Amino acid sequence: MEHTSLLERILRGIALALVVIFFMFPIVWILMMSFQTNETILRIPPQLVFEPTLANYTALITGKLMTAAGTLDIAFMRNLWNSVFLSVTSVAVALLLGVPAAYAFARHKFRGSEDIAFTLLSFRFAPALLVLLPLTLYFQKLGLANTYIGLIWVYQLICLPLILWIVRGYFEDIPADIEYAYRIAGHSWFATFRKIALPLAGPGIAAAGLLAFIFAWNNFVFALVLASADKQPVTVGALAFITSSGIQYGQISAAIVLSITPTLALALYAQRYLVEGLSLGAVKG
Amino acid sequence: MTAATIQRNRPSGFRISKRVLPYLLSLPALLVCIGILIPFFTSVVYSFQRYRLSQPWARQFNWGDNYISFFTDPKFWNTLEISLLYAGITVVLELLLGLGIAMLLQKRSTLNNFISIMLLMPLMTAPALAALMWKLMTNPGFGVLSYLASLIGLQDFRWASSPSTALLTVVLVDIWVYTPFIMILLLAGLRSLPTQPFEAAALDGVPRSFVFFRITLPMLTPYILTATLFRLLDSIQQFDIIYAMTQGGPGDTLTVFQVEAYLNFFQSTNVGRSAALMIILWAITYFLSNIFIKNWLRLRERARGQA
Numbered sequence: 001m002e003h004t005s006l007l008e009r010i011l012r013g014i015a016l017a018l019v020v021i022f023f024m025f026p027i028v029w030i031l032m033m034s035f036q037t038n039e040t041i042l043r044i045p046p047q048l049v050f051e052p053t054l055a056n057y058t059a060l061i062t063g064k065l066m067t068a069a070g071t072l073d074i075a076f077m078r079n080l081w082n083s084v085f086l087s088v089t090s091v092a093v094a095l096l097l098g099v100p101a102a103y104a105f106a107r108h109k110f111r112g113s114e115d116i117a118f119t120l121l122s123f124r125f126a127p128a129l130l131v132l133l134p135l136t137l138y139f140q141k142l143g144l145a146n147t148y149i150g151l152i153w154v155y156q157l158i159c160l161p162l163i164l165w166i167v168r169g170y171f172e173d174i175p176a177d178i179e180y181a182y183r184i185a186g187h188s189w190f191a192t193f194r195k196i197a198l199p200l201a202g203p204g205i206a207a208a209g210l211l212a213f214i215f216a217w218n219n220f221v222f223a224l225v226l227a228s229a230d231k232q233p234v235t236v237g238a239l240a241f242i243t244s245s246g247i248q249y250g251q252i253s254a255a256i257v258l259s260i261t262p263t264l265a266l267a268l269y270a271q272r273y274l275v276e277g278l279s280l281g282a283v284k285g
Numbered sequence: 286m287t288a289a290t291i292q293r294n295r296p297s298g299f300r301i302s303k304r305v306l307p308y309l310l311s312l313p314a315l316l317v318c319i320g321i322l323i324p325f326f327t328s329v330v331y332s333f334q335r336y337r338l339s340q341p342w343a344r345q346f347n348w349g350d351n352y353i354s355f356f357t358d359p360k361f362w363n364t365l366e367i368s369l370l371y372a373g374i375t376v377v378l379e380l381l382l383g384l385g386i387a388m389l390l391q392k393r394s395t396l397n398n399f400i401s402i403m404l405l406m407p408l409m410t411a412p413a414l415a416a417l418m419w420k421l422m423t424n425p426g427f428g429v430l431s432y433l434a435s436l437i438g439l440q441d442f443r444w445a446s447s448p449s450t451a452l453l454t455v456v457l458v459d460i461w462v463y464t465p466f467i468m469i470l471l472l473a474g475l476r477s478l479p480t481q482p483f484e485a486a487a488l489d490g491v492p493r494s495f496v497f498f499r500i501t502l503p504m505l506t507p508y509i510l511t512a513t514l515f516r517l518l519d520s521i522q523q524f525d526i527i528y529a530m531t532q533g534g535p536g537d538t539l540t541v542f543q544v545e546a547y548l549n550f551f552q553s554t555n556v557g558r559s560a561a562l563m564i565i566l567w568a569i570t571y572f573l574s575n576i577f578i579k580n581w582l583r584l585r586e587r588a589r590g591q592a
Contacts, residue, residue, distance in 0.1 A: 104310035134324035218411035267409035
């Protein structure tokens, strides 16, 4: 490795630069578009230098878009709120259901435990629409169509397997002896779980929660099928926004920027855990 | 009866509750999921029915007709072909690119770590939103990529709106989003490899191509397998990128399984055909995920054995 020639170092440098440009360019470009007026966006050739404007963001935040033809209402903030609410609640519910179950799977090898764990895992790999399409018909009958409760329930398909499998791995890594010692000292099962297991698996639970949040936020198809405009998160809302506003490219870009910022920020914050989380602990190194 | 046994045992300890406890703990999670399992069986039933939402009165079992008609249905073969093509192309390209980038970034340095963190950003972008970003960039009117294409002589390059380049465009978006996934998995793999074999090879002056094919690749295989199967399972089910970009169009160029099922359900309201499509896709993914889980279990055990 140390004896790399100059030519090789240059080639490596060029390759890395190309990689960075390819993967960063779209984000940078959309960010730039979000600070431009439609006029500068439509200019050909595309402009690298322009006078930045916050008009797109103010239009989105106030929900009013002034155009030559009149005022247009934008419901984008509503979509953003839906995304926050749906993702946070879904993750909270999934943690509440998933952490005890993960503990059970990790600590007690009970009859059928592996089968159940794998069944739950298989949701991660099943085609979403297989379940979603009949579910729309059921939800209409049950009155769950276009409700937050219905959506949060279905979002468990994303969050639960993730949390179950990642947290289970962390619980398995805690030596059982520590828990036995605490139990022998006369503490109840629940106290052991709360005082010993939970704090020790804390980082894993936090990482799983963050990842589940990112996946819930990024989900598209669940809400596309099950929610109408007032309950839609940003992923679906942004698509509808394109068709409804037609040519307001600056606002669309600003909407995309606002929609991807939370997950990008969280990912950068939690990047240490991403490898393990993304592969459901399959390549624990 | 259970209540009585628990009561009787309470003073002496927790023997019974210890047997019941794991079930109690996992029960809520199970109940929530079973509620969602029911639609799966409904799908199976629908797939054996002639069922159109527009003609509910004509709903009846036609047993295998939905499946049998697939054999002579060019639209179905198009769906199968484009799904496999999409999955194959994306996974192969992402694997090659991801491995290449991971090897470029293998050495731990501030710059390399910084770049690998930056490359996470596309992966954390919602695929549907990523498709919209690329849609804006490939807009024939003002899109920067359309402009760049015209600079290299591709006048009026239509990207996703032309049948001949639509697949290329969505594959490009898929590569943009998911290559970092393979990259970070393989990077983690590369950095966890033991150093002795490489040192020994360097001492012996073994050519680098030999080191790569005979040492690096075999040792990296578990990581490559995991990454490939994860991606393959997701890619064959791709919906978000294709739907957000072209809604399966132009025409039926990009009607992969999930997109075709969605359109069958909501546009032609043909529930039966839609369900049959999903069952076939499920069979494919079930087959693949079984291979995956078996490999994974072996790897897990091996990892635990070594640890």
